[in-house]
């Protein structure tokens with residue numbers, strides 16, 4: 001009797017451990033996803049899968065999906081239903097920003113679901129999800145902070161998310177004994193904190209994460225690092241280096257400094273683009289978001305800018321002044337630069353960057369805009385001052401006799417006073433005078 005009750009207790013204990021042996025992964029604090037695979041599903045390879053998703057109610061929605069990218073993913077999105085419970089919406093990821101409702105996925109919301117304080121919890125079972133329960137599979141997750149959706153329709157429109165996270169679940173380690181809701185006990189009380197698959201790591205063999213059955217796929221960490229480098233490199237190129245090198249031109253009047261720095265920004269821009277393509281490709285958003293499309297357009301359009309710059313330079317050397325090509329070079333560059341800066345902002349939005357990043361980006365962009373504007377105004381004022389000075393020393397009759405509109409006033413004054421002939425086609429001989437900042441840019 002005594003022995004048998006001990007055995008019964010041991011069995012109960014063992015089965016309670018096994019019972020809760022689902023896997024859990026928390027994407028951030030309180031944004032967690034658990035999956036339990038009943039033995040019967042594990043042995044047959046298909047059948048019911050028990051999910052639990054929790055998120056703070058300060059998020060509009062929280063979604064997870066199979067696979068490593070949205071395109072082709074079977075997704076489950078939870079949001080509040082407006083009457084104290086949650087809506088679980090199965091969706092088919094198309095790679096477009098909003099996955100559409102997928103009624104072919106059979107989902108049933110279970111006990112223990114609801115809104116408790118500032119946490120929403122969805123316990124649900126899916127009977128026909130095509131996923132690998134015998135080894136590690138990749139999953140994606142995303143969430144959006146914002147006001148509660150309060151929508152009981154599984155077709156509610158959700159706003160675009162920021163970043164996606166991906167990880168691996170080894171569902172062979174997520175086996176639960178019974179084919180029933182593992183997230184509540186017999187009394188219907190929530191059992192979430194007994195899950196041995198969660199971060200308490202009891203019996204966990206995967207000590208690196210302390211989280212049995214969760215495989216932090218190298219890909220996602222990698223993608224994140226690449227994304228940071230992409231953002232940094234592209235921002236330095238568009239927000240700092242390009243306007244800086246641009247404003248240096250009229251201030252210093254040294255074309256090779258301008259060209260050298262812009263070449264550097266050009267190279268950085270392409271490195272940033274390459275990294276961006278890698279991230280977009282990994283997350284399946286390539287050419288599907290304004291950021292990736294606009295970025296590609298700007299980068300490709302930028303190919304012509306060094307060509308325009310070189311043509312402008314040749315024109316300047318020949319005619320000692322700006323021509324139509326100069327204005328093409330200047331305005332083409334300004335428009336692309338502005339689009340690049342805007343696109344950086346879109347990128348931060350897409351990546352769901354923290355407000356610190358956004359403020360820093362806007363501040364640096366604002367400062368560079370002011371530096372650029374002041375630099376250009378200073379250069380213009382200097383230019384008009386030197387024109388005035390030159391014109392005050394000149395009779396109108398002399399000006400009208402000038403054969404070259406763009407020739408240098410000082411040179412012509414020397415010519416008129418018999419000190420030498422103008423040589424307007426040999427600009428390189430006049431580095432000091434001709435490439436002076438007042439005239440070149």
Ligand SMILES: *[C@@H]1O[C@H](CO)[C@@H](O)[C@H](O)[C@H]1NC(C)=O
Pocket residue numbers: 084085086109110111112113114115
């Ligand atoms: C939410 O809905 C499920 C399924 O109908 C139910 O079992 C659960 O008790 C509900 N939760 C609340 C808080 O009403």
Ligand SMILES: *[C@@H]1O[C@H](CO)[C@@H](O)[C@H](O)[C@H]1NC(C)=O
Pocket residue numbers: 029030199200201
């Ligand atoms: C598991 O994670 C939760 C939330 O981060 C935390 O509150 C809890 O203390 C953790 N448990 C253990 C055993 O580390």
